[in-house]
Amino acid sequence: MKEIVVISGKGGAGKTSFAAGFSRLTGKNAVLVDADVDAADLSLLMDSKILKKNEFKGLPTPVVDMDKCTKCGKCVELCRFDAISPDIKIDTLLCEGCQVCYNFCPEEAISLKECPMGEWYVSETPYGPLVHAKLDPGGENSGLLVSIVRKSGKALARDMKKDFIITDGPPGIGCSVISSLTGADFVCVVVEATVSGVHDMERVMELVDFLDIPSAVLINKYDLNLAACSSLEEKLGQQGIPVIGKFPYDEVFYRAILQKKTIPDMKDVTPYIHDSFEKAWNHLVSLVSKVGQNLS
Numbered sequence: 001m002k003e004i005v006v007i008s009g010k011g012g013a014g015k016t017s018f019a020a021g022f023s024r025l026t027g028k029n030a031v032l033v034d035a036d037v038d039a040a041d042l043s044l045l046m047d048s049k050i051l052k053k054n055e056f057k058g059l060p061t062p063v064v065d066m067d068k069c070t071k072c073g074k075c076v077e078l079c080r081f082d083a084i085s086p087d088i089k090i091d092t093l094l095c096e097g098c099q100v101c102y103n104f105c106p107e108e109a110i111s112l113k114e115c116p117m118g119e120w121y122v123s124e125t126p127y128g129p130l131v132h133a134k135l136d137p138g139g140e141n142s143g144l145l146v147s148i149v150r151k152s153g154k155a156l157a158r159d160m161k162k163d164f165i166i167t168d169g170p171p172g173i174g175c176s177v178i179s180s181l182t183g184a185d186f187v188c189v190v191v192e193a194t195v196s197g198v199h200d201m202e203r204v205m206e207l208v209d210f211l212d213i214p215s216a217v218l219i220n221k222y223d224l225n226l227a228a229c230s231s232l233e234e235k236l237g238q239q240g241i242p243v244i245g246k247f248p249y250d251e252v253f254y255r256a257i258l259q260k261k262t263i264p265d266m267k268d269v270t271p272y273i274h275d276s277f278e279k280a281w282n283h284l285v286s287l288v289s290k291v292g293q294n295l296s
């Protein structure tokens, strides 16, 4: 069983369409995980039905019992995040949950309370199971929630004897991206061939290199800036990073979303995109199968 994480340096590069399409091409041999918990949209794109709903509680937040508090000010002094006001009110938006105030209050006036911050789900889609989540607005700890959905996806894939986990990761290089990559078998980085897209991809690749995960690149909308695309291909070639496919800007990506379909379902509309998609998937599988061997 191999986990392939599909990520991009920025939103809008098309990673969700590729993750959904790849899961379709496995022939129901994958568990799909939507780790983009701040903007989870795979369930909307894939006509899914929720089978199981679970509450997500972030790290516990401190609550002061004013009947016990003597207003000694120790917690105000110790809080490194200025989350406690002089009149001992805790600002939950500033609180980082370090628990220092809880551990050092001389009156034991501070307790920790777990608050619901979202939900995570197991759903079924026409192409197999999907594990996804919804973080409440302002909900903290998206990294923890990403880790929960990935672990559940892995357990489900093991139980159902699937060969692949395809994870749609969050964009960027933040904490939730690190959570979505740690321990993955392979990373597919989707990049839009524009100057800013290439710049954002380079930052993601630094993170992927640092985590030492084998990777490949998929270039989307390559015809938006042909010069940027050829310089990108040249750089990737010099670095020995494989390019598994190149896709032009095409409205079929938006039409598929509107019809709750994946790109491989749109074969009749754009056969050449479908063929490129299949080739990209086959190339990706051949690279993933070499993980642990000498990739080339």
Ligand code: SF4
Binding pocket: 064, 068, 069, 070, 071, 072, 073, 074, 075, 076, 088, 104, 105, 106, 107, 108, 109, 110
């Ligand atoms: S350390 Fe405890 S007793 Fe002192 S002000 Fe904070 S909550 Fe109150």
Ligand code: SF4
Binding pocket: 062, 078, 079, 080, 081, 082, 083, 084, 090, 094, 095, 096, 097, 098, 099, 100, 101, 102
């Ligand atoms: S848990 Fe940490 S960050 Fe939050 S209020 Fe207490 S000391 Fe400050």
